[in-house]
Amino acid sequence: MLHLIDKRRLRYWNVWFVVGCLLISSVVWGSLMAPSDAPSLISNDKVMHALAYAVIALWWLQLVRGRVSGLSVVVATVLLGVGVEIAQSFHPLRHFDYWDMLANLIGALCAAGLAALGANRGLYRLERHLLGHR
Known part of the structure; x- marks a missing residue:
């Protein structure tokens, strides 16, 4: 059996799982709600897609271990984006967009790159800081 979940490193893994x-x-x-006229912090839709999927992928990359499970997180994140786009095609005020899927893919791949550079240890560092371990 593959051990994809890394509970040993994170004391509050269950909390981080719920947050994820x-x-x-x-x-x-947010993707399936009717579009609103409310101002957004990010005006470029594709940048928002890339950032959202990068955050999701990077978050989950902190909760798993190994290359296989890391690849699984990236693939699952991309498939989530594809599923959301398909669901949007059934929404009267939304539409299916290949460019959104590309932005989601770019975000997930950027997260994988950041994780490879060590950014996937943020929750571990946060726990050590909060618990007083340096």
Whole structure:
């Protein structure tokens, strides 16, 4: 059996798991809601897609271990984006967009690159800081 989950490193792994699920839920919810006229912090839709999927992928890359599971996170993140785009095609005020899927892919790949450079240890560092371990 593959051990894809790395609970040994993170003391509050279950909390981080729930936060990760909330991140996914908020992106899916925001993607399937009717577009609003409310101002956004990021005006470029493709940049927002890339950032959202980079955050999701990088978050989950901190909760797994190994190259195989890391690749699984990136693939799952990209498939999430494809699924959301398909779901949007059934929404009367949304539409299917290949460019959005490309932006999602770029975000997930950027997260993988950042993780390879060590950015996937942020939660571990946060826990050590909060618990007083240096």
